Amino acid sequence: MRILRNARPSLVFIQALVCAVVISGTAFRAAGQAGTSKTVIQNAIEQFESSPLKTTALDKDIWMLSGDGGNVTAIVAEGSTLLIDSGVDSRVSELNAATFKATWRPVTRLVNTHCHFDHTGGNVYFGSEGVTIIAQENVKKQLSSVQNVAFVGLRDGRYPTQALPTVTYSNSMTLNQGGEKLTLVNYGPAHTDGDTVIYITPANIAVVGDIFSNHFYPIIDVASGGSIDGMIHSLDQILAQTDEQTKIVPGHGPVATRSDLQEYRDMLVQVRQRVKLLVAAGKTIDEAVAAAPTKDFDAEWGRGYVSPDVFVRMVFTSLIASSNTNR
Numbered sequence: 001m002r003i004l005r006n007a008r009p010s011l012v013f014i015q016a017l018v019c020a021v022v023i024s025g026t027a028f029r030a031a032g033q034a035g036t037s038k039t040v041i042q043n044a045i046e047q048f049e050s051s052p053l054k055t056t057a058l059d060k061d062i063w064m065l066s067g068d069g070g071n072v073t074a075i076v077a078e079g080s081t082l083l084i085d086s087g088v089d090s091r092v093s094e095l096n097a098a099t100f101k102a103t104w105r106p107v108t109r110l111v112n113t114h115c116h117f118d119h120t121g122g123n124v125y126f127g128s129e130g131v132t133i134i135a136q137e138n139v140k141k142q143l144s145s146v147q148n149v150a151f152v153g154l155r156d157g158r159y160p161t162q163a164l165p166t167v168t169y170s171n172s173m174t175l176n177q178g179g180e181k182l183t184l185v186n187y188g189p190a191h192t193d194g195d196t197v198i199y200i201t202p203a204n205i206a207v208v209g210d211i212f213s214n215h216f217y218p219i220i221d222v223a224s225g226g227s228i229d230g231m232i233h234s235l236d237q238i239l240a241q242t243d244e245q246t247k248i249v250p251g252h253g254p255v256a257t258r259s260d261l262q263e264y265r266d267m268l269v270q271v272r273q274r275v276k277l278l279v280a281a282g283k284t285i286d287e288a289v290a291a292a293p294t295k296d297f298d299a300e301w302g303r304g305y306v307s308p309d310v311f312v313r314m315v316f317t318s319l320i321a322s323s324n325t326n327r
């Protein structure tokens with residue numbers, strides 16, 4: 001299986017999922033996969049490796065490339081292209097070729113929105129080519145210090161040095177690329193402990209990484225420091241910084257509007273509240289899943305590779321983790 005063959009880039013992601021599996025004692029199953037033993041990660045990888053790579057113009061000099069993992073954004077300057085995220089490693093040559101075809105400039109800088117393999121898989125290639133990799137400081141920590149995950153038989157998950165960010169920041173930093181100003185911001189732990197939201201002005205584009213999945217239940221990587229509270233906090237900040245004209249590039253799925261983001265945030269708030277009540281009532285994680293707290297949202301949000309059951313487990317685990325921390 002690909003996870004084993006290509007252990008390194010997948011490991012951080014797997015670590016989070018494995019953690020939740022261990023906690024729940026139940027194997028993950030993806031939406032529409034009832035009766036099979038496929039995990040979330042297996043379904044996601046199959047999708048990332050088989051979807052066509054699509055290029056969408058977002059502005060005069062800004063493109064989104066999608067299909068090879070998380071969404072990739074390319075911003076052009078006179079002699080260079082800046083990329084946001086690098087897809088899965090197996091498709092990086094294809095990504096690089098498609099980027100060049102759209103921009104006619106070499107990639108010289110790469111920003112990672114967070115540490116997961118479907119956003120950083122191309123780092124090895126780009127880093128080896130001398131591209132400067134930029135990320136929130138915890139991304140470097142996550143990519144360079146992955147632990148032994150015996151459960152899936154993986155021992156060394158460390159990214160090679162050339163794939164690690166060489167420019168990092170803590171709270172925010174700005175970059176200029178052509179006529180655009182990029183403001184990189186971390187609002188604290190959300191999807192992971194190292195998420196970056198990038199506001200591009202004057203184009204009025206916000207690249208928000210996996211804080212937003214359009215249009216399905218997100219992963220909350222509790223093992224990497226993510227939390228449901230942090231997701232909602234970050235979304236509130238993004239909503240405050242954007243307007244109805246802002247093009248929002250989610251980590252996965254098509255370009256969205258602020259109203260889409262608002263709807264997603266409101267869904268998360270409601271699910272958090274319902275799961276919180278189940279936790280307060282002393283329910284176990286299996287009882288919380290059985291209570292189907294997302295039932296009325298599932299038709300709209302439960303069709304991605306994160307099934308309703310898995311999503312409830314992640315929210316439950318996150319709330320338990322934060323109540324332990326606050327104790």
Ligand SMILES: [Zn+2]
Binds near residue numbers: 116191210219251
């Ligand atoms: Zn992610």
